[in-house]
Amino acid sequence: MKNYRIIVEYDGSRYDGWQKQGNTDQTIQGKIEHVLERMSGNHIEVHGSGRTDAGVHAVNQVANFHIDTDKKEQELLVYLNHYLPEDIRVKALNQVPERFHSRLNAVEKTYLYRIEMGEKSQVFERKYIYGLHKNLDVEAMGRAAAFLCGEHDFKSFCSNSKMKKSTVRTLKNIKFQKEDSRLFIRFTGNGFLYNMVRILMGTLIEVGLKERSPEEMTGILHALDRKEAGYTVPPEGLFLECVSYK
Template sequence: MIKNYRMVLEYDGSRYDGWQKQGNTEQTIQGKIEHVLERMLGQAVEVHGSGRTDAGVHALAQVANFHGNTGMRPEEIREYLNQYLPEDIRIKTVEYVAERFHSRLHAQEKTYLYQIEMGKKKQVFERKYIYGLFKELDIDAMERAATFLIGEHDFKSFCANKKMKKSTVRVLKQIEFKQQGSRLLIRFTGNGFLYNMVRILTGTLIEVGLGQRKAEEMKKILNSKDRNEAGFTAPPEGLFLEQVCYKE
């Protein structure tokens, strides 16, 4: 009997071309998981992720689901996957879910974490997971800028896909700033995010923090619906998909 399985996984995206399977590369998270599942089940499998993280972006708790016919228990599936997946991908949990559950379509809220090093040099063993800005930021100014971004807006200016046909309206529920020594952590929570949206928001807020823009410019950027008006795209290594929430 075919069942629907939900899994929560973590991965280091450093050497991957993103989550989504692509024809021109075998280095995708989705592709690696499907390859192992197909060997385990002896049938074609499609794994649906809650979101398509970009090349170089990491996940602490990506959620995905797949349908399969097997006598193996969820815990045995988890152990099999972890045995054969590369060391930079780990399945944390596998469980049965309702037949109609879809990890992307049913996601209510996501939180992304972006890490910035403001000090002179990155810590050696964390260098692949933090953006080395190496400059002090005015966090108060960044927090002021963030207030203009909270709520329901058309975030077209913060989307790297210029040919986007679907709605670019999203609800950004919270932007939280936390300083830990010379490190700045920024958390973005919303009902969904556009292509490169978190990285462009981060880049724009960094420009405010460096005094290159005023906080009040966020209103003008949103109203312009023009990607060229927003700031630079912050690099992928500082970004983590931290949490995905569902209505249980």
């Protein structure tokens, strides 16, 4: 059995997230596994670097799978892209060591969130940007972000209240980039909890709208209570942008 790593981009608009589920066949993982099983005739499990939620997109999702095939790398890449839906594309494929695991070996991830602050979103971008349509105080948001960076218990920023594993994560940085009426925010860290980026973003937006002060971030972290943080922003503005390995 050979172990292959793939880099995938997808439009998550019509999917129920990355992870295969028993009640739907509309998942990214499920679509890729279906094509590989069609080719090999065997059950193939695809491991993703992380589980993107329903409606969330990816520019560079990393995944790996083990398969017994005589096809060369380029032939396997062409086969996948031929049978995958048009909104899922394998950008690269290569054989990796047997023990490589896309999730367990990942050391850092970057998520991008896109916001439209102007009166109306551009028509061809509306599925890939959050139409907030309100001006934000980016300087205040930057000051709030500084309180959130570093190693913290991010339980207040997790939607899974029954999570038993550690909710401590290291948020390396939060970077802001403004282009005309659009605001791009990048979150880089060693791992993210369920809905963590979307809750962080909602909380920072409330700071940008003067509904919270930047200094409140410390209290929210210490509360370890989801009710203390801001709202969960919609998924369409969120992209998994980069996954880093040693």
